[in-house]
Amino acid sequence: MRIEQLTFTRYIAALTVVFFHYGITVFPANVPWLTPLLAAGPIAVSYFYVLSGFIMAIAYYRPDKQARPLNAQRYWWARVARIYPVYLLALLLMIAAKYHSSGSDPVTVILSFSMLQAWIPGYPLSLNAPGWSLSVEAFFYLCFPLLVLWVQHHHLSHLSLAAVILWLSTQVAHTFLLNTAYYTPHGLLHDFIFYNPLLHLNTFLIGFVAGAWLLEGKLQFLSAPLLNRLALMGTTLLTAGVLIMRPPLMTYSGIQFDYTNGLIAPLFLLLIILLALNTGKTRRTLQHPWLVLLGEASFSLYILQKPVHGIYEKLMPASIDPQGALHFYLFLILLTSSALFSYWFFETPLRRFINNFVNRSP
Numbered sequence: 001m002r003i004e005q006l007t008f009t010r011y012i013a014a015l016t017v018v019f020f021h022y023g024i025t026v027f028p029a030n031v032p033w034l035t036p037l038l039a040a041g042p043i044a045v046s047y048f049y050v051l052s053g054f055i056m057a058i059a060y061y062r063p064d065k066q067a068r069p070l071n072a073q074r075y076w077w078a079r080v081a082r083i084y085p086v087y088l089l090a091l092l093l094m095i096a097a098k099y100h101s102s103g104s105d106p107v108t109v110i111l112s113f114s115m116l117q118a119w120i121p122g123y124p125l126s127l128n129a130p131g132w133s134l135s136v137e138a139f140f141y142l143c144f145p146l147l148v149l150w151v152q153h154h155h156l157s158h159l160s161l162a163a164v165i166l167w168l169s170t171q172v173a174h175t176f177l178l179n180t181a182y183y184t185p186h187g188l189l190h191d192f193i194f195y196n197p198l199l200h201l202n203t204f205l206i207g208f209v210a211g212a213w214l215l216e217g218k219l220q221f222l223s224a225p226l227l228n229r230l231a232l233m234g235t236t237l238l239t240a241g242v243l244i245m246r247p248p249l250m251t252y253s254g255i256q257f258d259y260t261n262g263l264i265a266p267l268f269l270l271l272i273i274l275l276a277l278n279t280g281k282t283r284r285t286l287q288h289p290w291l292v293l294l295g296e297a298s299f300s301l302y303i304l305q306k307p308v309h310g311i312y313e314k315l316m317p318a319s320i321d322p323q324g325a326l327h328f329y330l331f332l333i334l335l336t337s338s339a340l341f342s343y344w345f346f347e348t349p350l351r352r353f354i355n356n357f358v359n360r361s362p
Helices: 004-023 041-060 072-099 106-113 129-153 156-178 188-195 201-215 224-244 265-277 281-286 289-296 298-303 305-315 325-360
Strands: 250-252 255-257
Touching: 004 041, 004 265, 004 281, 004 289, 004 298, 004 305, 004 325, 041 129, 041 201, 041 265, 072 106, 072 129, 072 298, 072 305, 072 325, 129 156, 129 188, 129 201, 129 298, 129 305, 156 188, 156 201, 156 255, 201 265, 265 281, 289 298, 289 325, 298 305, 298 325, 305 325
Parallel strands: none
Antiparallel strands: 250 255
């Protein structure tokens, strides 16, 4: 089961990450009231995790108790085939760039190759910085068969309650640690509370639970008129939440809050459910083949942004203002083209090759 209207949202989310890293000073991201929306990179990563849990449930969860159990080994290989080839390509490009300058620390290389960098404070943003989120995602993939097994042996409502408790406890823990005297920006505690996979698990879990409830048929009470009202309310709340919580932190009554560990994930979840259930014009528009293609290529766009930007910086003439809009949008065109090329000629062929090899194995 594929819900194509969700695919293009991945490209939009990835685009906000690119704006956050390289285009925050150009139009329209430099318009004060639009900056939180167009350069919401940290929030977009949280959206990726919620969407990932939802899509994993749609793709692999089977409500029928008589259905064949999930083959964990093949599932893990399918996930490796999906993310590792392009992840490895970006990593090798960054190592090659470091080799010609200062070289790479062996520990950094080992952690990055094994996708463990997000676990160790001081290393999450090493080499290819966006790769930290894939280190977190790999942990989710490792846990996923256990979540399916849990639901098969217990009621889905039990996991739903656990998801709510985990979300609440994560927000309390994140806020508490963020406001301790030991916290310093970009210090070891910062790396732990912002990048450690355990503090992002809540976002993946609530996405999985929602996808499972959808397959169970428990969301069919949402009629078209109710969906329209919820869509308006959800869009308003999400936009207001992003605008109010301007990066990097929001302070209320002397207490700092941050949104990168799923604080507004319930609003993302509402948006995902509404789009998944939509049967009107919005669905048909988002299912346009070119929009779906951009969504499919969004992973390459996201993970290749740093090495492609490094290459672009070396190729562009000095006469182009590096802070100007022309410089950024030329880079964006190159990055999108590179992502499409990677998706067509590298990512997809290697994924098929790995999956075919695994499926032929006894």
